[in-house]
Amino acid sequence: MIKKIFYFSRGSVILIGFYYLSLGILHLIHIQFPPTILGLILLAVSMISGIVKEEWVKTSAEWLINNMAMFLLPFTT
Numbered sequence: 001m002i003k004k005i006f007y008f009s010r011g012s013v014i015l016i017g018f019y020y021l022s023l024g025i026l027h028l029i030h031i032q033f034p035p036t037i038l039g040l041i042l043l044a045v046s047m048i049s050g051i052v053k054e055e056w057v058k059t060s061a062e063w064l065i066n067n068m069a070m071f072l073l074p075f076t077t
Contacts, residue, residue, distance in 0.1 A: 004059070011060030014052060018043045 022038035046052045064071075 007059040008063065011057040014057050015039075015043070015060055015064075018046075 018039040019035060022035040022042055026033055026035055026038060043052065043057075047054060047057075
């Protein structure tokens with residue numbers, strides 16, 4: 001159980017870190033571009049180059065994909 005929590009936390013920190021890295025880059029170069037797309041590009045490049053391993057983000061990415069509908073549903077009252 002602790003191992004699963006660690007793997008999920010590590011993957012989440014990596015994914016959120018790439019998002020904030022892309023926000024910082026876009027803030028420094030002053031261009032209009034979606035930070036989520038730049039973050040995914042940076043993550044893909046780092047995974048291809050071997051800086052980030054697939055196992056590090058697999059648990060978090062699978063959870064996000066499995067619960068994608070929850071994030072896309074509009075809030076209703």
